[in-house]
Amino acid sequence: MKYYKELGYNGNFGDVIHVKVDDIKPTSHVKINTECPMCKKEHRIQYCDYYKQQHTLCNSCATTYFNTKNNVCIYCGKKATKIFDGHYYCSKHTEHMKKYGKCLATTCCDLNEISYENDYAILHVRGSDQIDIALVKIDLNAVDYVKHIHWLYSKTDGFIVSKDNIKLHRYLYRNLIGDIECNYILFKNNDMYDMRYKNLIQSNEKTFRLFSDNNTDIDGIFIKDNLQVGIIDDTHYKLLNIRDLKDIESNRKPIIVEVGENGCWNCISHSQHPDGYVYVYSGKKKIKLHKRVLEIKLGRELKVNNDELTRHMCDNPQCCNPDHLIIGNSQENHDDMVSRGRGYWQNHTGYFKWYEREGSKQKKQPKPLLTEEIIINIYKDALQNCIPYRQLDKKYGVGRGVSSNIANKKTYKNITENIDVIDNRHILDNTKKEDYIMVKNLKDGNLYTNREITDLTGINRETVRNIVNDTWTYSYKDIKNYNDKFIGDGSGVIYYMDIEYDTIVDGVGFRNTVYCAKCNLHCNGCHNPQSHNIKNGKPSSVNNLAKLLLENGNDITFSGGECSLQAKAFIKLAQMLKNENRNIWLYSGHTYEELIGDSVTSKLLNLVDVLVDGRFENDLRNTDLLFKGSSNQRIIDLNETRKAGEVVLWRR
Structure with a gap:
């Protein structure tokens, strides 16, 4: 109070007094209402922070403003690499903005993005790599229930669960109907990721009889291949002896099947796993339902080590009808896939079929997926024209590896073996x-x-x-x-275009000028455009090039091309020339500031006496200028520059 009494305010300790903003004590933590000048939203800020920062930006706008000013990502504060929508972002969050329209965190609810369709919403369940694992359809009025919870994909059973292992479909149904006692929720259309209310069925309503814990709903029992089946109605059965007695007494969910087309028994009490099969618990072990049914039918367990497995004669992975299940092995299972056309390569152009191999016992040869003309063209392009296999795959629209197999006669040998083509693949051009x-x-x-x-x-x-x-x-x-x-002798190699002796246009007095090869600037009107490609130059060891430049007593000029691209070799060359007390001029299309800012080229500048810097500008060309081509270029005395600590122009 002493501070405010000195300013003319009256009151005792604990009283409420009205103070002007400019009279508030600078260290006071009192909060004032103000408006952000960027987003125009009202917010509260502590006066001591305002006094120190001297701005009224809100937290988000302050982060955006100051991070953008310092060229760092406005979301994570790391070094920014790209500008998106007027703001700086790191490479990771730039991809987030392009793909999702916002930066995604790796924790909390941001992993579950919610998008909206016409009459429903989609919950995006993502992993730590921000890739969608599941797209869950929910009602619009259910969004408020799920948006504050982090939902995950359960690898165990394929359900969407929270960190507390609460299943999303149960959570939604209980909140939508207000009943926390319902135990089993089913999916009408067997789509476990469609969690709209119209697709969920409560087991204690319409299907209560199908999931009761006793057998009062069973009208009768019949035995089918050692399997006890309870009859609920004409289209619904209950499988009774799938589990052990201890599982039945533990009130596990009963196994209910529905008779479908072709006599298949489709399990409706347990959700279908993403791999297409239905899993049930037997004790603490989780097994495939159809495998357990076959074991009961055979009266023994399948011997996995002896390559015994279950084959579906109906090609329906959800079916558990004993009549549709037989024992088999891996080869027989593969034969089923081929004969029924389920192989991935059978529906994609150019993939190799195992029974097309020479000597196969398969009598029926399928029609080739590629025409004979395309096969011959691929073969000739690969051998005669030496086109890379990957380019051929793209050119002819075939799968990866198809061109390689054709060229090496692993496939379609009957077509290519009589073609007379010279193989140029291993001839080095x-x-x-x-x-x-x-x-x-x-x-x-x-x-x-x-x-x-x-x-x-x-x-x-x-x-x-x-x-x-x-x-x-x-x-x-x-x-x-x-x-x-190879001309290397351990001193390094420089690629150069030519050496000009006794020239007077590249510096003071008679000079020997070496024109290096390679330039990435490509100035309009360049007088030496052939130097742009390093392959046009000729190699020389640094030792040999130094001897060529020291043949007479002239000083030296490095020109180009762009010498800074071979700076490491020119540093060694400049050291040898300096040991012979030669004056060195350097021509570069980069400015002095760009060269001195690089750790390698700055070492080269320390050995050079005069630098002619800047790109050649054809519009500023002037033939009357001394030792330079355009007026924007500078002739810098590097010896005086190093002494003065600032750029000093050369004077004759």
């Missing part, structure tokens, strides 16, 4: 020779990493790695006689 030699040369002295060699040459990174490690397909077989092409 001049391009591959040049690539091999160039990578080996640039790796001399270990100046460059594999990634840097890839950036310099444009050769695939995997190819570079294989060449360096001598694991390339062609390295031993076809290039072992090209060792005389």
